[in-house]
Amino acid sequence: MKDDNTPTAPKRITAKNMTEKEFFYGHKACAGCGGSVAVRLALKVTGEKTFAAFPAGCMAAVGFIYPQMAFRNNAIITTFPGVASMASGISVGAKALGLKGYKTVAFAGDGGTADIGLQALSGMIDRGDDVMYICYDNEAYMNTGIQKSGLTPYGTHTTTTPAGKNFPGSKTQKKNLFEIIAAHDIAYAATASIGYPQDYINKVNKAKQVKGPSFIHVFASCPTGWGSPTHTSIELAKEVVDTGLFFLAEYENGSFKLNKNPKAFKDIPTYLQKQGRFKHLKEEDYKLIEEHRDMKWERMRRNWKHS
Amino acid sequence: MNRPTKQNYQRPTHIDDFPVGPQFEAGHLADTNAGWRTFKPVIDHEKCINCLICYLVCPDGTIIKTETKPDVDYDYCKGCGVCAHECPKDAIEMVKEQR
Numbered sequence: 001m002k003d004d005n006t007p008t009a010p011k012r013i014t015a016k017n018m019t020e021k022e023f024f025y026g027h028k029a030c031a032g033c034g035g036s037v038a039v040r041l042a043l044k045v046t047g048e049k050t051f052a053a054f055p056a057g058c059m060a061a062v063g064f065i066y067p068q069m070a071f072r073n074n075a076i077i078t079t080f081p082g083v084a085s086m087a088s089g090i091s092v093g094a095k096a097l098g099l100k101g102y103k104t105v106a107f108a109g110d111g112g113t114a115d116i117g118l119q120a121l122s123g124m125i126d127r128g129d130d131v132m133y134i135c136y137d138n139e140a141y142m143n144t145g146i147q148k149s150g151l152t153p154y155g156t157h158t159t160t161t162p163a164g165k166n167f168p169g170s171k172t173q174k175k176n177l178f179e180i181i182a183a184h185d186i187a188y189a190a191t192a193s194i195g196y197p198q199d200y201i202n203k204v205n206k207a208k209q210v211k212g213p214s215f216i217h218v219f220a221s222c223p224t225g226w227g228s229p230t231h232t233s234i235e236l237a238k239e240v241v242d243t244g245l246f247f248l249a250e251y252e253n254g255s256f257k258l259n260k261n262p263k264a265f266k267d268i269p270t271y272l273q274k275q276g277r278f279k280h281l282k283e284e285d286y287k288l289i290e291e292h293r294d295m296k297w298e299r300m301r302r303n304w305k306h307s
Numbered sequence: 308m309n310r311p312t313k314q315n316y317q318r319p320t321h322i323d324d325f326p327v328g329p330q331f332e333a334g335h336l337a338d339t340n341a342g343w344r345t346f347k348p349v350i351d352h353e354k355c356i357n358c359l360i361c362y363l364v365c366p367d368g369t370i371i372k373t374e375t376k377p378d379v380d381y382d383y384c385k386g387c388g389v390c391a392h393e394c395p396k397d398a399i400e401m402v403k404e405q406r
Contacts, residue, residue: 015359015372020309022368025383026336029366031343032387036366064330067316072334197363223387231388234364 010205014198018044027070029062032230034220034237036062037194038136039107042216045204046132048073051090051104055083055112058143059136083108084120088129095130103132103208110137110151113217114177125184125213132207133215135177138222146225150175153245154292155285156277158225163280173292181215182251189251193219195238199248199259219246227276236274242266244293247300258306268293310368311336313382340367344386346401352376354398361390361399 023043029036039059043050052075054060060077063070078086087106094102108117113135124131140158141147147160148170155163156170163169181189188210192200200218207214219240221233228236240246243266248259269286272278281289300306311334319325326332350361355376362370362377369384370377391399 015363020372022310025311025334025368026313026340027367028340031366031385032389033366037364040366040368041363066329067326067331067335068337069330069333069335072311074333194364201363229388231392233366233387233389234393 010209013045013201013205018201019047021048021072023048023050023072024063024070025072026068027062028065028068029058030222030224030230032221032223032233033058033062034194034222034233035059035109035136035138035142037197037233038134038200038218038220041194041197041201042105042107042134042204043071043073045201046103046105046208049102050074051087051094051102052076053078053083053087053090053104053106055108055117056080056143057109057112059107059109061143080112081116082120083112083117084124084131084133087131087133088124088127091130104130106131106133108133108135109142109149110135110139110177111141111147111149113137114150114175118180121181121215122184125181125186125215128212130211131213132204132210133213134204135215135217136220137177137217138220138225139174140222140225142222142225151177154289155272155281157280158277168281168285169277178217178249178251181217182256185254186215187212187252188214189216191217191219191247191249193237193241193246193248194221195219195234195236195241196248196260203250225277227279228274232274236271239266239271239274243268243271244297245271245289247297249300249304256300256304258300258304261301261306265293310371310380310383313337313339339382340385341382344384344404346386346388347381347384347404348379348386348388348390348399349402350377350379351398351400354396356396356398358395360393360395364389364393 024040050073083106091104148158152170157163161170190203221236223230316337369380
């Protein structure tokens with residue numbers, strides 16, 4: 001990796017000094033939508049000079065309802081698997097036109113990133129195109145009606161993995177998307193959660209300075225798909241980090257770093273029972289989830305830098 | 308207010324009235340979201356410490372920063388209640404809409 005790719009410490013953006021302009025406003029997302037928090041905050045950090053690309057997914061469905069246009073910056077809907085390649089094209093096109101100070105940002109959900117868009121994303125990172133890729137992870141294909149994706153955790157009730165007598169819902173664990181992206185030797189990759197908005201803003205701000213591909217995996221709740229009350233969106237996204245089922249980490253200069261290394265985890269069943277999609281789980285399922293979490297954390301603590 | 312507002316939308320009658328491309332210009336809002344609400348957030352400015360957590364976590368960006376304490380844009384608030392739930396001082400109350 002070249003040294004000029006290393007992100008420098010940018011000026012800190014907080015709620016107080018953040019621009020008052022809204023770039024994602026008047027959209028038709030469900031009340032309490034976590035994905036729109038992720039998109040809104042990211043666009044506020046990258047600013048007006050942003051080219052945003054959205055694959056067929058919730059954010060495309062709620063932002064571009066003719067004659068309404070909820071985005072205030074340049075935004076485009078792409079094919080489902082091609083958001084990364086479209087963003088590559090935009091970024092290279094902007095360069096060819098000699099546009100200065102612009103950033104191309106691709107926003108895709110967990111399905112559009114970890115399953116359908118993975119090939120294009122891999123190619124984008126490989127080519128080293130100047131794109132920030134943000135994956136907002138609500139743990140299923142929400143826009144099409146809550147189908148299981150590669151990032152759906154064990155025991156989730158979705159329409160394609162219905163929970164019943166024989167199955168506890170989804171039988172697979174979350175894909176290690178962050179590690180897959182980091183394995184490309186990307187200049188900057190991070191995981192974040194909308195439950196920790198300041199941390200997320202800092203990471204977007206850092207990724208913005210990178211000249212080349214950068215990736216942020218942000219956990220975003222979905223009240224509609226999760227069967228949780230709309231007002232708990234942020235609470236759940238915070239709790240998932242506190243229980244250890246999701247982690248905050250960064251990858252830069254070839255090494256991993258855990259940003260948050262809690263001494264004790266919060267109780268997993270309390271977090272799961274707040275959501276309709278986990279209501280059916282039994283003791284043995286909790287145990288399985290906990291074992292998987294401990295296995296993952298043991299590995300992360302052993303191999304990654306942490307405080 | 309540094310936000311797009313509702314514009315008067317008239318159905319195009321002639322082909323020249325249609326936008327060039329598939330959309331109108333950025334920030335073109337044809338209607339409001341106020342009808343989605345059953346509860347609306349009311350900020351108690353006495354209790355509020357202007358920490359702006361509600362401003363950060365609002366999915367719709369309807370909390371408006373002002374010189375003193377934040378306000379709400381009721382045209383686009385959907386009444387999800389995230390702001391009231393996350394407020395560290397319990398300064399936001401969800402009040403049932405009277406229609």
